[in-house]
Amino acid sequence: MRLNADFSLPVVIRPGDAPWVASPLPGVERQMLDRIGEELARATSIVRYAPGSQFSAHAHPGGEEFLVLDGVFSDERGDYPAGTYVRNPIGSRHTPFSREGCTIFVKLMQFAVEDTAEVVVNHHHAAWQPGAAPGLDELVLHRFATEQVLLQRCPAGTTGAPRHYPGGAEYLVLQGGLQDERGTYPAGSWLRCPPGFTHTPFSSEGCLLWCKTGHLAA
Known part of the structure; x- marks a missing residue:
């Protein structure tokens, strides 16, 4: 898949412009903003977890960063409430889920190889x-x-x-x-x-x- 893959062009996506698309896991949907690849992709998305849903364990071959927009996003390392920004470096793994449901803005496979920082910041307390x-x-x-x-x-x-x-x-x-x-x-x-x-x-x-x-x- 190639979606908004020409990075020499400006892109604007307003609420309602991008449809929600089911992921391979039940209860997890995505609004794709840009994407190069299939399930393993360089991607920018808004992802919505229904209450009690989870995604399978996976690695981040190109890194992952996300911002929790609402609800609480969780993995085996802890809980990330709305307002939390997280960077998981290249090679990291986790099994994400949400007990109450949440929405996150997430970017995948966009890290420089030398950028190995792990970051967790909640802007409400910073x-x-x-x-x-x-x-x-x-x-x-x-x-x-x-x-x-x-x-x-x-x-x-x-x-x-x-x-x-x-x-x-x-x-x-x-x-x-x-x-x-x-x-x-x-x-x-x-x-x-x-x-x-x-x-x-x-x-x-x-x-x-x-x-x-x-x-x-x-």
Whole structure:
């Protein structure tokens, strides 16, 4: 399967644009955002676990990162409530499940070989720092080489300066709404910006964003 596999093109997927697709395990469904491969794939997805569902034990040959959007996601290492960001490095294994049900945003097989960090951060309990714009708060989740993953909390009325992404960028709108000169992106929207992309984001109502930059260069 090849879905949104041309990384030189911008992609926007808003809530309702991508269908839910059953996984091989009962009670686990996926919204595929981009994908290269079949069941073992370089993939970006939103995954929904029904209460009491689980996925079979599996390895991460290219690493895995995920953000818990709602509910509680679990594996043999522990429980990860909503707001938790996790990185499982290349070669790690687990058997995920959810007792009460959950939704996660997950990226597979996208790690640099040298990036071996294990990360678990719950943004509800972390120390945020002031960002570049007035009122903007940021929480850096991970950095490696040119790649940076962070959360941004923007107050209502945030006006943006032009942003240029030499290594590309991704956004997931977690709360509120984001806008730029091309359109409006409500909560649940996913944007992928190719290397060299420029835009001027702002937020009339305020928003919480997951952002990843510098990872899409050749």
